Amino acid sequence: MKVILSKKQMVAEDICLFDLTSANQSALPAFSAGAHIDVAPVPGLVRQYSLCNNPEDRHRYQIAVLRTPDSRGGSVAMHGLNEGDTLEISVPRNQFPLAAHAGRSILIAGGIGVTPLLCMAERLVHEPGAFEFHYCARDMTRMAFLERFSRPDFVDHVQLYPDAGPKARRFDVKAVLGVPDLHHAHVYVCGPAGFIDFVLDAARGLGYAEDQVHREYFAAAGAVSAVSADGDVPFRIRIASSGNEYEIASQQSVVEVLAKQGIEIPVSCEQGVCGTCITRVLDGTPLHRDVYFTDAEHARNDQFTPCCSRSLSSVLVLDL
Numbered sequence: 001m002k003v004i005l006s007k008k009q010m011v012a013e014d015i016c017l018f019d020l021t022s023a024n025q026s027a028l029p030a031f032s033a034g035a036h037i038d039v040a041p042v043p044g045l046v047r048q049y050s051l052c053n054n055p056e057d058r059h060r061y062q063i064a065v066l067r068t069p070d071s072r073g074g075s076v077a078m079h080g081l082n083e084g085d086t087l088e089i090s091v092p093r094n095q096f097p098l099a100a101h102a103g104r105s106i107l108i109a110g111g112i113g114v115t116p117l118l119c120m121a122e123r124l125v126h127e128p129g130a131f132e133f134h135y136c137a138r139d140m141t142r143m144a145f146l147e148r149f150s151r152p153d154f155v156d157h158v159q160l161y162p163d164a165g166p167k168a169r170r171f172d173v174k175a176v177l178g179v180p181d182l183h184h185a186h187v188y189v190c191g192p193a194g195f196i197d198f199v200l201d202a203a204r205g206l207g208y209a210e211d212q213v214h215r216e217y218f219a220a221a222g223a224v225s226a227v228s229a230d231g232d233v234p235f236r237i238r239i240a241s242s243g244n245e246y247e248i249a250s251q252q253s254v255v256e257v258l259a260k261q262g263i264e265i266p267v268s269c270e271q272g273v274c275g276t277c278i279t280r281v282l283d284g285t286p287l288h289r290d291v292y293f294t295d296a297e298h299a300r301n302d303q304f305t306p307c308c309s310r311s312l313s314s315v316l317v318l319d320l
Contacts, residue, residue: 001023001088001089001091002024002086002087002088003020003023003028003061004020004022004085004086005019005082005084005085005086005087006019006021006083006084008081008082008083011064012142013142014066014067014068014142015064015067015112015142016064016065016067017063017144018063018065020062021060023086027058027059028060029092030092032092032094032098032123033055033097033119033122033123034096034097034098034120035050035051035093035094035096035097035119036048036049036051036092036093036096036116037061037063037093038090039063039078039088039090040087040089041074041077045077046268048274049063049064050115050190050216051115051116052114052115052116052118054119055119056122061089064112064144065112066111067079096190096214096216098120098124099211099212102185103130104186105120105129105131105185105188106131106134106177106186106187107124107133108176108187108190109136109190109191110137110191110196111138111142111191111192111195112144113189113190113191113195113196113216114144115190117190118145118148121133125154132158132159133154134161134171134176136161136163136171136191136195137160137161137162138162139163140160143162177199178206180212184212185208185212186212186214187199187212187213188214189213189214190215190218192218193291196215200213200215217273232251232310234247234248234250235247235248235310235315236315236316237257237315237318238283238316239263239320240282240318240320241320246261248310253306253307253308255306258306263320265277265306265307267307269307271290271308272292272309273291273292277306277307279304279320280302280303280318281304281316281317282318283313283317284312284315285312287309287310288309289305290305290308306318
């Protein structure tokens with residue numbers, strides 16, 4: 001759908017906040033805390049950005065974008081937009097939802113990973129369960145939304161951890177996580193891959209169950225491509241509905257090969273991060289290269305991300 005960039009403002013060093021409103025001035029589709037949208041800042045380029053405003057808002061979507069030196073084009077294109085520009089977005093979808101009836105919610109953000117968690121905080125501040133927000137960044141100049149965190153309804157829930165400067169304080173992940181079964185706690189973490197893995201490892205070490213810990217990556221660590229890893233061997237994909245088989249060469253992705261055969265699988269990030277392309281596996285063992293699924297979900301081998309994952313079996317049967 002078409003939206004208008006109605007407001008653009010810098011909210012921290014290299015972080016820009018965008019207000020998107022309907023091109024026809026109608027209410028926008030509802031969304032839930034943790035949701036994201038696909039955004040096409042220019043034709044042929046699609047990126048995912050988490051919504052960071054209150055889920056009760058229907059007149060706008062807010063996204064924040066960090067301009068990065070190693071950008072694949074998305075952040076540069078977004079920062080190049082001007083107020084009044086029209087762009088295409090998808091309806092919101094949520095692959096990082098809040099757990100129902102959590103007694104305690106622990107939100108842990110690293111850098112730009114603050115965006116989906118801020119949306120969660122906007123929801124949790126009106127819920128009966130306890131919640132706390134822990135925000136880590138390089139320094140105070142790189143911390144966005146400080147004015148929101150200083151609101152009377154937020155200030156007692158938020159702890160800031162700049163790595164540098166006079167207000168620097170140590171983020172003690174084990175102290176923050178505490179006892180996993182206390183009030184049936186749920187942990188939500190978002191940020192750079194290394195930061196997320198650090199929190200996940202600590203949570204596992206403390207005894208948190210997999211379904212108590214929720215994460216959302218913005219990019220795969222190392223961004224392993226389906227067509228660039230050394231040692232990849234060809235395999236075959238069988239389409240369950242037709243029985244047709246297609247060979248996936250060492251320098252091809254499943255999505256690429258099937259698209260040439262007229263079998264379109266929706267894709268977005270193409271790094272195994274967003275979950276857009278998830279496809280059910282009926283037989284065979286995938287070689288998982290995503291960061292979307294948990295270890296337990298990987299072990300079931302009943303679905304995979306064909307944008308970047310491959311196969312350990314000679315044939316992988318897909319529910320297509």
